[in-house]
Amino acid sequence: MPVFTLSERLSFPPPHLAIKEGLLAVGGDLSVQRLLLAYRSGIFPWYSEGEPILWWCPDPRLVLYPDELRISRSLRKVIKRKSFHITFDQDFEAVITGCAETKRAYGEGTWITDEMRDAYCELHRQGYAHSVEAWQDDRLAGGLYGVALGRIFFGESMFSRVSNASKVAFVTLVENLKKHKFSLIDCQVKTEHLMRFGAREIPRKMFLVQVSDAIPVFPPPWHSDL
Secondary structure, rough: OEEEEEEEOOOOOHHHHOOOEEEEEEOOOOOHHHHHHHOOOOEEEEOOOOOOOEEEOOEEEEEOOOOHHOOHHHHHHHHHHHHEEEEEEOOHHHHHHHOOOOOOOOOOOOOOHHHHHOOOOOOOEEEEEEEEEEEOOOOEEEEEEEEEEOOEEEEEEEEOOOOOHHHHHHHHHHHHHHOOOOEEEEEEEOOHHHHOOOOOOOOOHHHHHHHHOOOOOOOOOOOOOO
């Protein structure tokens, strides 16, 4: 399969045409309109500083159904101790900055460029991107962020400055998404960390059908009342 080059036209090629590794297209921009179209199409951006914007739709896709959340015994003890105060959308910029400062395990640097950070902060201002913060002694100990469309939360990144902070934030998010009738959390690609929470891989074709079913044609912004 070829890798497509995007023009200024607001469109993507069919996501099932992505190459085996998941890369679908190169180029375009990170405008709110294009990002929303990407997510509702099952596509997400992921690239490094100095690279063009790369758009992905991997097969299989890692997802977590809220009803299938698994919490280890040790993490349940941490949650019970109430070591962290969890909030939603209280400091999105600090969370995405914390994620950007976290080095990748397989190399130097981060995939969250300044361009990406600015784009998702704008998504947040418009009510589509959301953060979960874990506080300890009034300091940000960890958190995560993602995009909510329809009944799907598209997870993007998480970080911890204190052990278990992002895990507690994640569990709190999943439990609240379940309460609000969300059907799916997109975890993008396989990681053992998320598999331990109950995430599993499904075929891309199945994922795209579930995305289509869960997102209305014109999804309104979800203003968190969690």
